[in-house]
Amino acid sequence: MSRMSGKVALITGAGSGMGRVHAVRLAQEGADIIALDLAEDALAETAARVRAQGRHIFTAIADVRDLVATTAAADAGVAELGRLDTVVANAGVTENVGSSWTIDEDLWERSIAVNLTGVWHTVRAGVAALSVAGGSVIIISSTAGLGAAPGAAHYSAAKHAVVGLARTLARELGERSIRVNTVHPGAVDTAMTLNPTTFARLRPDLSDPRAEDIVDVLAARHLLPVPWVESVDVSNAVLFLASDEARYITGTQLVVDAGSTEKRAS
Numbered sequence: 001m002s003r004m005s006g007k008v009a010l011i012t013g014a015g016s017g018m019g020r021v022h023a024v025r026l027a028q029e030g031a032d033i034i035a036l037d038l039a040e041d042a043l044a045e046t047a048a049r050v051r052a053q054g055r056h057i058f059t060a061i062a063d064v065r066d067l068v069a070t071t072a073a074a075d076a077g078v079a080e081l082g083r084l085d086t087v088v089a090n091a092g093v094t095e096n097v098g099s100s101w102t103i104d105e106d107l108w109e110r111s112i113a114v115n116l117t118g119v120w121h122t123v124r125a126g127v128a129a130l131s132v133a134g135g136s137v138i139i140i141s142s143t144a145g146l147g148a149a150p151g152a153a154h155y156s157a158a159k160h161a162v163v164g165l166a167r168t169l170a171r172e173l174g175e176r177s178i179r180v181n182t183v184h185p186g187a188v189d190t191a192m193t194l195n196p197t198t199f200a201r202l203r204p205d206l207s208d209p210r211a212e213d214i215v216d217v218l219a220a221r222h223l224l225p226v227p228w229v230e231s232v233d234v235s236n237a238v239l240f241l242a243s244d245e246a247r248y249i250t251g252t253q254l255v256v257d258a259g260s261t262e263k264r265a266s
């Protein structure tokens with residue numbers, strides 16, 4: 001398969017979690033990868049997995065909150081790999097902390113800085129190089145970007161905001177044949193969801209809850225009988241939007257949530 005043959009994709013937060021899986025999945029389909037994250041060792045593991053697919057990868061430490069560092073890293077990656085076709089603004093952080101009016105100001109600022117401003121920085125860094133027709137910008141939002149997320153207003157507000165950014169970019173970049181879409185995962189099998197804090201929040205009745213203890217709680221939120229979405233399912237949505245199969249799809253929100261958004265609405 002070579003749905004990304006000849007293309008180069010920039011992915012933030014590519015050192016672990018879904019970002020790493022996006023990198024490997026796009027590489028499997030022929031893409032070379034520019035991978036940005038905060039830690040060198042994590043990026044090294046992503047690089048090894050991408051190279052195992054026979055593809056090239058450029059890695060750089062860059063905090064998406066830092067526009068200069070993000071732009072420099074993207075520029076260096078494009079210089080090394082020769083072009084840029086896809087931008088995947090994936091880096092994100094969250095923490096479920098409590099009611100909107102109790103959120104610590106630093107936490108609020110951090111969420112907006114990474115989840116909103118960091119996405120804008122990533123797009124700003126990438127769009128200048130995305131000069132080829134057929135370019136695709138994919139912003140990773142969340143189901144919390146389409147509906148309420150009690151206990152995580154700082155996250156939900158940022159994830160809603162990137163939808164506005166994406167829709168505006170789609171308008172601005174359409175005439176250059178660059179498409180812009182958001183992807184909205186529900187609960188996914190990464191450390192962001194599968195961690196002791198989440199286990200304790202979802203199972204306050206247990207003293208030391210584990211992943212298996214939240215399976216029924218999460219499955220009850222879905223139309224499909226699964227507790228969470230696997231990272232590769234989100235990567236497959238990213239791959240589709242990055243590929244020419246989605247050549248006339250722009251300004252949309254693609255939900256990958258086992259039906260949680262629909263279940264909540266109905």
Ligand SMILES: NC(=O)c1ccc[n+]([C@@H]2O[C@H](COP(=O)([O-])OP(=O)(O)OC[C@H]3O[C@@H](n4cnc5c(N)ncnc54)[C@H](O)[C@@H]3O)[C@@H](O)[C@H]2O)c1
Pocket residue numbers: 012013014015016017018019036037038039042062063064065090091092093094114118140141142143184185186187188189190191192193
């Ligand atoms: N896991 C879920 O259940 C879930 C659900 C919906 C949406 N999302 C979104 O998907 C995206 C990926 O999440 P994940 O589950 O893989 O998370 P993760 O915590 O497993 O990985 C996030 C990655 O982003 C990197 N990162 C964090 N802050 C950064 C910064 N300032 N600059 C550069 N890199 C940074 C981290 O180092 C890490 O490698 C995020 O935008 C997240 O909000 C996740």
